[in-house]
Amino acid sequence: MLIAKNLSYKYQATEVLSNINLSFESGKMYAIIGKSGSGKTTLLSLLSGINATQQGTVILDDKTIKGGQLRAYRRNNSIVFQAYNLINYLTPLQNVKLALEITGNKGNHTQIAKDYLQKVGLNDVQMKRKCTELSGGQQQRVAIARAIACQSKIVFADEPTGNLDSATGEAIIQLLKNLAKEENKCVICVTHDAQLENYADEVIHISDGKIT
Ligand SMILES: Nc1ncnc2c1ncn2[C@@H]1O[C@H](COP(=O)(O)OP(=O)(O)OP(=O)(O)O)[C@@H](O)[C@H]1O
Numbered sequence: 001m002l003i004a005k006n007l008s009y010k011y012q013a014t015e016v017l018s019n020i021n022l023s024f025e026s027g028k029m030y031a032i033i034g035k036s037g038s039g040k041t042t043l044l045s046l047l048s049g050i051n052a053t054q055q056g057t058v059i060l061d062d063k064t065i066k067g068g069q070l071r072a073y074r075r076n077n078s079i080v081f082q083a084y085n086l087i088n089y090l091t092p093l094q095n096v097k098l099a100l101e102i103t104g105n106k107g108n109h110t111q112i113a114k115d116y117l118q119k120v121g122l123n124d125v126q127m128k129r130k131c132t133e134l135s136g137g138q139q140q141r142v143a144i145a146r147a148i149a150c151q152s153k154i155v156f157a158d159e160p161t162g163n164l165d166s167a168t169g170e171a172i173i174q175l176l177k178n179l180a181k182e183e184n185k186c187v188i189c190v191t192h193d194a195q196l197e198n199y200a201d202e203v204i205h206i207s208d209g210k211i212t
Contacts, residue, residue, distance in 0.1 A: 001025050001186055002047065002154060007056035009042055009209075016042050017209045020056070026153065029180040029187040031200035039209040040190040041082065041158055047188065048156045049074035075103070078147035080157035084139045086131045092117055092142040093127045096149050103150045116145040119175060121168065136163040144172060148179055155179060157189045161196060173199045 002024040009017040016039045024030055034040050045051040047058060049070050058065045065073045086095050096113035105112065117127050120141035131139055140163045147155055160176065161169035177199050180187045189196055197203050205212045 001061060002188075003059040004043075004047060005057045005059060007043070007046055007053060007058070009039075009046060009051075009054050015209060017046070020209075020211055022204060022211065024154075024186050024188060026186050027180055027184045028201040029177050029199065030189065030202050030204060031197050032188065032190045032204045032206060033192070033197060034206035036192075038206045040206055042209075043206065044079075044156050044158055044188070044190050048077045048079050048154075050079070076152055076154075078150050078152040078155045080140075080143050080147045080155070080160050082158040082162065084143040086139055086142055086146070088131045091128050091130060092122060092134070092145070095131065095142060096146045099146045099150055103152075105149075105151060112149055113145075116149040117142065119148075120145045120172065137165070137168060140164060141168075141172065144175070148175070152185070154186045154188065157187070159191055159193075160189055161191065161193045166195065169193065170195055 004020050004022045007017055007020040008015060020043060032040055032043065046053055049065060052067060052070055060073065087098070090098065093113050096116060097109045100109045100112060114127065122138065122141060126134060126138060131142060144160060147157070157176065161172055164172060173196050176187050176189065179185045
């Protein structure tokens with residue numbers, strides 16, 4: 001489904017990814033694991049279309065993603081960012097509804113947003129507070145609800161359990177895993193979390209910008 005072919009990437013003169021070749025399928029959860037600074041977020045940014053490739057290609061369903069198609073490709077993907085990237089002056093409910101509107105989802109957006117926020121463990125009061133009035137872990141769960149509510153074929157998650165205690169983290173991992181198994185999505189997570197490694201169908205190790 002999704003292929004990274006000979007991907008290399010530099011920031012200024014420094015190469016941070018070197019000749020990466022990977023392939024991802026629907027119905028599976030992947031964990032990309034590596035030390036801080038090993039290139040995980042950079043790899044996710046190329047796979048998801050946030051950044052354009054420099055060398056090598058990203059191929060979706062046999063079609064190479066070219067420069068002009070990057071924006072549309074990016075819009076079709078769901079991404080859970082390490083820094084959440086929520087709209088802070090909106091409530092969780094408004095954040096998820098906005099994403100549903102932008103991605104042109106059908107159905108009752110308020111109900112869908114509520115259902116997904118409940119799934120990640122937010123209660124009715126928390127859903128209606130401003131995001132700035134939630135804890136870091138609650139904001140992370142809003143970011144996850146927003147990503148999975150949009151029904152993208154591929155969900156990318158950068159440290160999705162980074163700010164959660166181990167029980168909440170496990171529940172979120174299970175939710176991501178169900179997304180792969182029950183809804184046939186391709187779920188690609190970047191993580192340090194050994195728990196996530198245990199749940200993943202495939203574990204990919206990256207070190208100094210290379211797959212090891
Ligand atoms: N915009 C940038 N300009 C220059 N160098 C960058 C930039 N973004 C990242 N880097 C460098 O590229 C390398 C890989 O960074 P990246 O964020 O991909 O690593 P990571 O494995 O996701 O790290 P972490 O687990 O700490 O988030 C690091 O050495 C980082 O300092």
